[in-house]
Amino acid sequence: xxxxxxxxxxxxxxxxxxxxxxxxxxxxxxxxxxxxxxxxxxxxxxxxxxxxxxxxxxxxxxxxxxxxxxxxxxxxxxxxxxxxxxxxxxxxxxxxxxxxxxxxxxxxxxxxxxxxxxxxxxxxxxxxxxxxxxxxxxxxxxxxxxxxxxxxxxxxxxxxxxxxxxxxxxxxxxxxxxxxxxxxxxxxxxxxxxxxxxxxxxxxxxxxxxxxxxxxxxxxxxxxxxxxxxxxxxxxxxxxxxxxxxxxxxxxxxxxxxxxxxxxxxxxxxxxxxxxxxxxxxxxxxxxxxxxxxxxxxxxxxxxxxxxxxxxxxxxxxxxxxxxxxxxxxxxxxxxxxxxxxxxxxxxxxxx
Amino acid sequence: xxxxxxxxxxxxxxxxxxxxxxxxxxxxxxxxxxxxxxxxxxxxxxxxxxxxxxxxxxxxxxxxxxxxxxxxxxxxxxxxxxxxxxxxxxxxxxxxxxxxxxxxxxxxxxxxxxxxxxxxxxxxxxxxxxxxxxxxxxxxxxxxxxxxxxxxxxxxxxxxxxxxxxxxxxxxxxxxxxxxxxxxxxxxxxxxxxxxxxxxxxxxxxxxxxxxxxxxxxxxxxxxxxxxxxxxxxxxxxxxxxxxxxxxxxxxxxxxxxxxxxxxxxxxxxxxxxxxxxxxxxxxxxxxxxxxxxxxxxxxxxxxxxxxxxxxxxxxxx
Numbered sequence: 001x002x003x004x005x006x007x008x009x010x011x012x013x014x015x016x017x018x019x020x021x022x023x024x025x026x027x028x029x030x031x032x033x034x035x036x037x038x039x040x041x042x043x044x045x046x047x048x049x050x051x052x053x054x055x056x057x058x059x060x061x062x063x064x065x066x067x068x069x070x071x072x073x074x075x076x077x078x079x080x081x082x083x084x085x086x087x088x089x090x091x092x093x094x095x096x097x098x099x100x101x102x103x104x105x106x107x108x109x110x111x112x113x114x115x116x117x118x119x120x121x122x123x124x125x126x127x128x129x130x131x132x133x134x135x136x137x138x139x140x141x142x143x144x145x146x147x148x149x150x151x152x153x154x155x156x157x158x159x160x161x162x163x164x165x166x167x168x169x170x171x172x173x174x175x176x177x178x179x180x181x182x183x184x185x186x187x188x189x190x191x192x193x194x195x196x197x198x199x200x201x202x203x204x205x206x207x208x209x210x211x212x213x214x215x216x217x218x219x220x221x222x223x224x225x226x227x228x229x230x231x232x233x234x235x236x237x238x239x240x241x242x243x244x245x246x247x248x249x250x251x252x253x254x255x256x257x258x259x260x261x262x263x264x265x266x267x268x269x270x271x272x273x274x275x276x277x278x279x280x281x282x283x284x285x286x287x288x289x290x291x292x293x294x295x296x297x298x299x300x301x302x303x304x305x306x307x308x309x310x311x312x313x314x315x316x317x318x319x320x321x322x323x324x325x326x327x328x329x330x331x332x333x334x335x336x337x338x339x340x341x342x343x344x345x346x347x348x349x350x351x352x
Numbered sequence: 353x354x355x356x357x358x359x360x361x362x363x364x365x366x367x368x369x370x371x372x373x374x375x376x377x378x379x380x381x382x383x384x385x386x387x388x389x390x391x392x393x394x395x396x397x398x399x400x401x402x403x404x405x406x407x408x409x410x411x412x413x414x415x416x417x418x419x420x421x422x423x424x425x426x427x428x429x430x431x432x433x434x435x436x437x438x439x440x441x442x443x444x445x446x447x448x449x450x451x452x453x454x455x456x457x458x459x460x461x462x463x464x465x466x467x468x469x470x471x472x473x474x475x476x477x478x479x480x481x482x483x484x485x486x487x488x489x490x491x492x493x494x495x496x497x498x499x500x501x502x503x504x505x506x507x508x509x510x511x512x513x514x515x516x517x518x519x520x521x522x523x524x525x526x527x528x529x530x531x532x533x534x535x536x537x538x539x540x541x542x543x544x545x546x547x548x549x550x551x552x553x554x555x556x557x558x559x560x561x562x563x564x565x566x567x568x569x570x571x572x573x574x575x576x577x578x579x580x581x582x583x584x585x586x587x588x589x590x591x592x593x594x595x596x597x598x599x600x601x602x603x604x605x606x607x608x609x610x611x612x613x614x615x616x617x618x619x620x621x622x623x624x625x626x627x628x629x630x631x632x633x634x635x636x637x638x639x640x641x642x643x644x645x646x647x648x649x650x651x652x653x654x655x656x657x658x659x660x661x662x663x664x665x666x667x668x669x670x
Binding site for chain 1: 397437441442445446447448451454455456457458459460461462463465466467468469470475585586589592593596632633634636637639640643644646647650651
């Protein structure tokens with residue numbers, strides 16, 4: 001293993017460990033036992049068949065939003081708007097799927113998935129086009145689009161689509177457009193969405209590594225001026241990259257609506273788009289790495305629900321994620337720390 | 353026609369202008385913070401997170417110590433600490449500034465959410481804890497119309513406008529300001545002339561932390577008297593847009609903040625307009641207004657602006 005390969009693996013792993021240690025200190029400060037809390041967390045994520053199924057259900061959309069953000073990073077755009085693109089994907093795929101009762105699953109499922117991807121792509125392409133043609137920074141435009149999507153979704157389930165009482169929600173989608181469960185453990189349906197997510201990761205890997213489109217996208221991300229000099233259109237690539245990134249986030253929304261909630265509701269995205277940022281950074285923007293990173297965050301999220309029962313807020317996971325992102329962004333901190341520890345270790349070894 | 357009538361009534365009511373000033377205040381503080389940081393060449397998208405932390409910390413210390421002003425003091429200290437983290441990662445360790453900023457936002461959301469239970473014994477939002485009351489300015493108060501707009505306001509609103517003047521003076525009329533701008537435009541040249549590039553950048557980022565935390569504190573102890581989870585609701589990003597629209601100039605940022613504040617005030621007044629009778633279910637549509645205005649405005653429909661040349665680029669000393 002060469003050096004840069006080693007660090008691209010070791011930096012995120014080491015960052016996660018540091019983050020968990022700092023979070024442990026925080027847990028001590030509020031008067032709880034971190035060992036017990038982490039034990040509960042692991043038990044909550046993997047302790048039973050149902051726990052594991054829950055973890056995989058949580059992981060599914062996270063793989064897709066992680067891919068969305070990761071693809072953006074490779075292409076040189078920071079798509080912080082996966083949250084809104086996911087909401088738009090879920091909202092519009094639900095609206096179509098509600099009306100597909102007479103259509104057999106063979107058609108209904110692909111149609112619904114495609115609608116979700118198209119909406120996510122379109123929503124992200126707005127930010128891409130604004131960046132390409134007016135120079136508006138995508139970090140600001142995508143955040144604004146997130147809020148617009150959020151309020152649009154809230155409006156749709158409060159007025160035109162509203163059904164029932166309690167939490168505002170849309171009607172259920174047609175049976176033919178639900179993703180079939182792989183297996184059912186008590187109340188948890190392990191949907192086939194996970195297969196879609198893994199296929200998406202593999203396809204994205206091929207797109208990035210084996211096609212000329214992937215090469216162009218990476219070239220623009222790496223050095224836009226050189227790429228343009230080499231005859232690649234930056235504008236076209238920025239819009240296209242945002243659209244592909246948004247399509248993945250929209251797919252996350254469609255899969256979540258079709259496999260888990262079977263309808264649209266305001267809490268459907270619940271930060272999963274933002275989690276994509278941590279996931280892509282932990283996975284080092286590599287589609288295969290992202291699958292594992294999504295599984296890690298999915299486990300933390302599921303496990304943190306169990307941790308709540310002993311009085312440790314699930315917000316711990318956000319603290320952990322924040323620290324991980326911080327350390328991966330300023331990875332020299334981690335590298336220096338690792339080198340320092342190695343030096344110290346070598347010294348200690350010599351003395352013995 | 354009801355729409356035109358409603359909008360006309362809002363525009364002729366001094367209350368609209370007063371709410372505009374109040375709604376602009378967090379944007380003014382935070383966008384000034386953005387100006388301070390970016391003018392020295394460090395992008396600070398963590399404004400949203402620092403604001404949230406400022407809102408939270410000021411309420412916590414008001415809760416424990418009883419005085420909102422002391423709460424604000426602690427909020428400024430914590431804002432300083434968060435800004436230091438950002439500065440440390442991006443100046444000392446050449447980190448990706450946008451990504452470390454995102455990390456700090458997440459951290460702020462995590463920490464504030466996490467501490468709700470241990471401190472206030474419930475998630476979501478706190479009780480009404482205490483806030484800074486409005487003050488009357490004796491002579492101003494008696495001017496017709498204008499008096500109703502600027503004669504009786506929260507003192508932090510006046511402070512915000514004072515900060516604009518202070519920032520303008522510091523940046524354009526002092527040696528320190530000249531150095532800040534030099535470091536943001538061309539750090540190599542500034543370094544050659546003996547300017548301490550890292551020191552100046554630290555100063556810019558730390559100032560942004562103090563100002564953004566004031567903006568957040570205004571939301572909690574200034575306006576509401578309570579803290580709600582995620583109460584900043586994207587205002588840090590709108591403040592960044594105000595900074596861009598204001599061409600990285602404190603006065604420009606103030607005007608842009610007023611524009612975005614007016615959008616928020618308009619949204620607020622339309623929702624409560626007795627002529628329109630907006631139903632609860634259509635309110636989300638109105639809430640989009642400030643974000644749509646921001647989106648349209650940053651997309652360059654109103655003039656083009658230019659960031660400092662070295663904005664966002666870590667400076668690596670030879």
